Amino acid sequence: MTRPASAADAAIESVSVLSEELRRRMFDFIRRARRPVTRDEAAAHVGVSRKLAAFHLDKLVDAGLLRAHYGSPGGIRKVGRQPKVYEPTDTPIRVSIPDRRHELLADLLLQAVLTEGEDETGVQAAIRTAAERGLDLGETERSQARPGRLGVERGLTFCERMLDQHGFEPEREGPTRLRLRNCPFHPLAAKAPDLVCGMNHAFLTGYLQGLRATAVQAVLAPRPGECCVELGQADAAEEEGTG
Template sequence: MAANVSRSIKAIAALEDGLRARMYGYIRAARRPVTRDEAAAFAGISRKLAAFHLDKLVGVGLLRAGYEQLGGVRRVGRRPKVYRCTDLHVRVEIPVRSHDLLTAVLLDAVLDAREEECSRDAALRAARAHGARLAVRCAGAADPLGAAEKVLADHGFEPYRPEPGCLRLHNCPFRPLTERAPELVCGLNHALLTGFGDATGVRAVFGPHAGECCVELRSQASLA
């Protein structure tokens, strides 16, 4: 997660230059590969300066470059360097929000709902299943709580250890939805972390603390 945020920040910083942002917008609107000459003509600058800005956008992942013949006509000589947009999605949120994760849970609940289930039960079951899938990275870990700390950090929970055997979550990645429907969203979060904990050998328990996630993880030894 931290790597994604860093990449998004670099992409946004690259677009702070107005000329560069206009060139990027031009290539997005073109919906096709654009040559350096075309970008330079659009921006009213030299080909060399256009190449500088375009390569900056490649460097932060907003564009990708390649050499290809355009227009279906074979010409003698080297194929021109062209640029096209990548599928990089830029979003920076501090603290991190993981609404995509919650959306995936609810989508699975709708698609996999059983006839005898109410919508809430289907959502809770889907959340536990998602939690178990998140735990794949923790499989076989000698320190399950330490492995859980790394995975949950990647999903924006900002875990920390106030004491041995306990992992608290400083950030709730599902705000502000928790403020609109706290019982539902907190219940889904608990189910998600319960599925995660069951698969890693740690226990997810309600442990509300002001300004933090309402769930904390505990090692089996700390519960004995």
């Protein structure tokens, strides 16, 4: 007798399906697109044939990670049969999709506890620690890359790799604006939003300072389901004051 699949079984199957690199890349692309994606788009993104893309996409559908239907991508209706499109389901996945960095948050909080000064609160120590970590990271990257003077557009481009590596899912909303689609510390942010958002802001501000990207600033701009911080052009007065 076959027993019904449990939530644990479903999670294991999801992780197994995503262990294949092409599927993981396609799933990540579709999840970030925030709209239905065609087979042709998924194939072009990862550089494979449409037939191979269809095979991997159907595996993701079978695992409950994507749902498929026929529709018009981008809302543009065309004559003839509509293409098959894919979009994420609401299935929760307890792996790094979206990326969670609880170990980084835990490390920062531990460092804050160990270094808390007599004149600091725990929250102040945590925000200071996050700023120091960001500053160290920015200084290290600047010393390695030697980017020279960074204007706003080049500064944002330079930031994108680090933000992506740390799970922020950066998305360019214009030449001078970078939105962070994922909070790597979620769902802890929901329990202590002032603390976590403050640490996020301090970490990214410290990173920009270490990188000497004075044309860019991190600002608090919370949106549901996203990081509370976005990066954009620094105020003229701030940029001039920092050199």
